[in-house]
Amino acid sequence: MTGCFLEIMKQNHSRTISLQELARLTEGRLEGDGAVLLTGVASAHDAGPGQLTFLSGTKNYAAYLELLKNSKAAAVIAPEDAPDLSLPSLRLKNPYYGLVKALEFFFPVEKSGYSIHPAAFVSENAEVDPSASVGPNAVVEAGAVIDADSRICAQAYVGKNCRIGRNTLIYPGVRVLDNCVVGNNCIIHANAVIGSDGFGFTPHQGRQLKVPQVGNVLIEDDVEIGACVTVDRGALASTIIGAGTKIDNMVHIAHNVQIGKNCVIVAQVGISGSTILEDEVTLAGQVGTVGHVRIGKGTTVAARGVVTSDVAPGSFVSGFPLKPHSEERKILASMRRLPDLIKKVRELEKLLGGNEKK
Amino acid sequence: MTGCFLEIMKQNHSRTISLQELARLTEGRLEGDGAVLLTGVASAHDAGPGQLTFLSGTKNYAAYLELLKNSKAAAVIAPEDAPDLSLPSLRLKNPYYGLVKALEFFFPVEKSGYSIHPAAFVSENAEVDPSASVGPNAVVEAGAVIDADSRICAQAYVGKNCRIGRNTLIYPGVRVLDNCVVGNNCIIHANAVIGSDGFGFTPHQGRQLKVPQVGNVLIEDDVEIGACVTVDRGALASTIIGAGTKIDNMVHIAHNVQIGKNCVIVAQVGISGSTILEDEVTLAGQVGTVGHVRIGKGTTVAARGVVTSDVAPGSFVSGFPLKPHSEERKILASMRRLPDLIKKVRELEKLLGGNEKK
């Protein structure tokens, strides 16, 4: 099977760049032979001749040097302060930045080859920029606007009166439901749902009566949303995802939530209704929040934490209920000693006699 | 971007109603000028002239009064017992009920404008009521029946021999797989899956052998199911969702589960196989259950709880393993004192001397 993968990947590798040119592109420092021609990127272990490899940090540096000795790679991207390497290298403060630029060079974004695919359904009352594309079996409803260079992939859905900004990529099976707005340079991954109804009911005569959800979702520029994410529309106004925010797979965002700019939300997080995330908040995997709380700017909630009340800006918190991360770690460590502690207290009670009421 | 939202919303606001007429519709009490004409609903902060706003309770009442003073709203829905307000008001025991009625008036359900869309695929052996609609790129397979007034939206799937009741709304990308049954007045949100195979395997010759899953899913009337929910079909019989039950996004319901009437299941809950929920059970966000347990009528499981055994009717439980909620709260509070407790016990041991075996 691996052979199969390599064969597929080879098809994509048809461009070459010199290490020197890449150094110029990334404003990095060249060390060794800049004329070496690069044909692709791979790990030190997988790299073939002509390929560029990658060292992200100097942890386990000796082991990496060993790997590199046995690698067929032609050059390496490395941190500025990494010691001498056996290959020509491109030195960067943030080597990931070099990796990004190299990958962008080797895997340029392909245009779709069609504007509106003959097997797409686009309402005559929708407006699709001629530079945008709509894939087979995609549906664009009346009143929707698709801006320049955006791609609505196969089988995606853009509902009535939606606006999709410039250069935005909507993967197969995404549903952007009526009246929702997606900004420029966004990516929405397969089978995500934007604008499902919020979970709003009120008890009436022994039953749950639905509160109509008439708001929408506003996604600002440069947002990425993972596969199978659901973002509910606001009840009366908008659920908002701020510019630059990145959301991993299977995150649930309830109605009226407001997420600030440049937040990072890891997989399987659940954000309850009307919660506010200020800018640059990180929620690690499987975090949950109760509703109507505010999480201050720059806060990180560690994996599996449950946000039960407002969190001050710049916090590093975890646990359920939420505590400073260092305290939570101490408590978790203490728990392993709890069975022993119970025994000790029993012994102390015996020693002191007379105290054994129960 | 907000401007964009307001513009979209304006398009929807073309109906007007007097406060007096709304009072009549909701059987509420009018206070102040009933002749005021209403054109829409918004929060006190967002409301423009002619709009109706909304006060759900008297918590933070002074702050709300302040908000209302600066609001451009024309009238307000308020609890019966709320003190005097600066605007004409509609008084109701449950103000949410008034909100529902107002929203239903301002946002009436639109008919789809077609019966079977030309870009839909409907088997000639399916039966679609002439008052029902099937959207572009939806698929309805042989033997399926779609009843009066139901809407199968774009790109939805209704499998072989499925039955969809009256006035039910199936959003884009929903998959109702072969032999499943959905009742009347249901709503199934985008990309939900009804009738995926249960997770059933038996070890055989060192491998996991699939147990065919030949049951189905029965969804009774007035059920709402969130986006990206999965409901597995029964192994031999039916997985059942009782009438009036409401299910939030990304809930997983395993095979053979039986959910009673008027249950409320919040986002990201996982219900294991053959679990029984009696009527009016509430599972809060991210709850899990082990298989083959019964949760008694009217029970509430608080967020993140794990149901590890049967739960008596009327319980309020939380934690893992599950405990009475008040006990769980006490334990969680105690945990913060655990590191300190360990120190204290060590000191007591020193004081008592001779006891330091370890």
Next chain:
Amino acid sequence: MTGCFLEIMKQNHSRTISLQELARLTEGRLEGDGAVLLTGVASAHDAGPGQLTFLSGTKNYAAYLELLKNSKAAAVIAPEDAPDLSLPSLRLKNPYYGLVKALEFFFPVEKSGYSIHPAAFVSENAEVDPSASVGPNAVVEAGAVIDADSRICAQAYVGKNCRIGRNTLIYPGVRVLDNCVVGNNCIIHANAVIGSDGFGFTPHQGRQLKVPQVGNVLIEDDVEIGACVTVDRGALASTIIGAGTKIDNMVHIAHNVQIGKNCVIVAQVGISGSTILEDEVTLAGQVGTVGHVRIGKGTTVAARGVVTSDVAPGSFVSGFPLKPHSEERKILASMRRLPDLIKKVRELEKLLGGNEKK
């Protein structure tokens, strides 16, 4: 509604087999009248005349015998060592194996009745074996290969250069994105996503810069993947799911994860980037893992556990942080005594006097 289900199911039951023939097929031992003709399978409670029922073990055996007395079933599959039963029985070491064989007989896999459905879109540069089928509104892109006997159901997506092996079943709404590979005899359930981008960003000039995800997903033979599962493509190489592994609904698998053979991964698990599962690992429901850990062969992680570091082969672990399951259970039991323990220590301190610093 139940009547409706029974009616639907009856349509499927048109084949008959004698108990004796089934005993031959399963290499089981016949007890009682082998000539009895069977028309279907149901629980002892639901079974009608002519139906086969099923006893998986001898726990609650007396209750089962009682059920059986009132059952209309014609025969029963039972464990080899179960005592005498009131009905003709098929005895097997693993009675589930008999159930599988009976269900496979009564519910044979139906061929789709078409090769490429007229409402499908298949690129002229894709290769679909004549024995394979592609359903209505499915899309198969250029360079994709669909092997013999595989079924790409309605509205499924197979991206550019994908390979789908022999006899594999891709349910409605599944997205297999560009360059991904699926083996033979696999089942991928509705709305699952194979090959979404990994969650990879690097901070650059105050923003999160996307690291292009140029790897793919390799799914080996005999793998089953649940509804709404997401498997991210590798960053540079492949995310791998080993042969025979079974994955339940709504599991998230991040980029570069390597899952071994015959693993079992229960619903709503989240596996972080670059995690390695060796063969035969079981992750129970709602488990999470941090990234870059290795879980040894044959390990079981109990429900809701969080894998925070490497786990030795053959472990049985649970909790957060992860501990041996027996230790975790002891700790959880001890926690209920914590509030009482705090009181006791306070009393001991009083008894010892002078010690009350705080």
